[in-house]
Amino acid sequence: MTFTPIDKAARATPPAMARRIRGLSDRTIAWIFVAPSIFLLLAVNIFPLIWTIRLSFTNFRVNRPNNDVEWVGLRNYQRILTDEGTWATMQATAHFLIWTIVLQVLIGFALAFLINKKFRGNDLWTTIIVFPMMLSPAVVGNFWTFLYQPQIGLFNYVVAFFTGADPASFSMIGDVMLAPWAIVIADTWMWTPFVMLICLAGLRSIPNSIYEAAECDRASKWRQFWTITIPMVLPFLMLAVLFRGIENFKMFDLVVQLTGGGPGNTTTLTSIDLKREAFEKWRTGYSSAYAVILFVTVFGLASIYVKALNKVKER
């Protein structure tokens, strides 16, 4: 008999309760309830993952199915890690990740702090602010290219209005220097509400009595902010950073619609690079190795981060 986790699940269910009831036993129910989900996840997630790992050691190409598939060992991995293009891509991704997280944390926290002042109508404003993050990144990203048009774009017009520059003189998505910032701005617009919502939950979880005690001890507002507010919100803030980090490391739809990775390779994030290798150059073996490297990176960084997060929570 195979020894799957589901079997164990079924066996661990207390038999006394199962005997007490008529019809299907708890054991069977646990089995029937969990099995389809696990099966689907195995079929659509784990099986492809194993397949990817296997392909990553070969020189297989989807568009040439009749070629002999050779076992090339670690050559794909070696080529990716020594390729300068990969490191340029990683740099673009790092720039995107760091700046989006910094801006979103600063703006998101500031907004949450202000909303927590409980002025009238704050629910309404919160709902409005949340809109962008619920929308389709591809559709919205596509429309941002319109906002970024030189001369006729709303973004250029507004910037020109406040700085006095000529709205036709700069192109956010056509300029090598500006394009990395164009995607940072669009992503920040879209995802700041996410950080804001989590910070707001953190701020609301702080009991008022702590501030009252601090007030009795004549602690200044400034002191209260740094010794009560920030430490209490920190676990929430770190959770928000974790989510944003993973999501933006995977970022594809918004950026591919906005800049398509260009101009040149200045906004080619890892997912876009991977898509080119896999579905435009059809280097299946090579791109599988790439995918494995990305997965290990996300998983490794996330695990280290979660450990740090748990330390902060315990404190």
Place this chain on the structure above:
Amino acid sequence: MSFSVTDPTPRTKWFAGLAVALYALITLMPLLWIIATGFKSPADSIAYPPKMVFQPTLEGYVNLFTTRTRIKEADLANLPPADTWYDRIVREQGQIIAGPSRYGERFMNSVIIGFGSTALCMILGTAAAYAFSRFRVPLKDDLLFFILSTRMMPPIAVAIPIFLMFRNLGLNDTHIGMILLYTAVNLSLSVWLLKGFIDEIPVEYEEAALIDGYTRFQAFCKVVLPQAATGIASTAIFCLIFAWNEYAFAVLLTSGTAQTAPPFIPTIIGVGGKDWPAVAAGATIFLVPVMVFTILLRKHLLRGITFGAVRK
């Protein structure tokens, strides 16, 4: 009303409200611009300076749903008078309607795939979440973490083998393939969220039902499901929004019959370049339902976006 020393002063409140309202208005601008552009004529949409006030027209919407051909003015004059309002709008541009566009089909694909995958995901997810919540499952934490970790993979990375697998099974560019795929992607979210919601239902309710002679399955259907209805509904909306917005898998795995709206909308072009009013009209029709859902969801928003990690 009681006052506390820690209450913000009226002036602080006033200032905070002003700052937040200002941010909200700025953040709303791109969305309002999408909606406004949908009602502009192509010439107005690319005017400089950008037009805040304009003559509204339904041209964008008509262009979105039709394909048109340009004909000579003399031929146009010979035609019998236009009998519908949309015919008239098209003829004012010197064109006639050649047929419907693909947008309707693509939108319906989004509806079918979105609702299909959400329904399937709720059935599987509720069952699994119930089992994880109520039965003692060894390796439970590992299984739950495994379910969560399936979300960490970049979609493009899994798309390669899924593309190969679907091709072998004949599922590429089919509704059923996309429904299965989105169900699998959404399962992690729905299991985690629903487990949280079911954990909150006191186990005593079911025990009472079991003692009264219900089977476990009956207790699940008649006691747990009604109690979890709000949770199930909000989880379903999250799954629907995800499937609705998904782009990476859709653009790689569908091209014709099962293509959803997100990969289609950016490809809308008009005569001599991008037809921005039509794109904006397509985007508006596509985005407004999600805004409505966001308003319905606002109480559970936080829980949904953090996989149940933060509950209010």
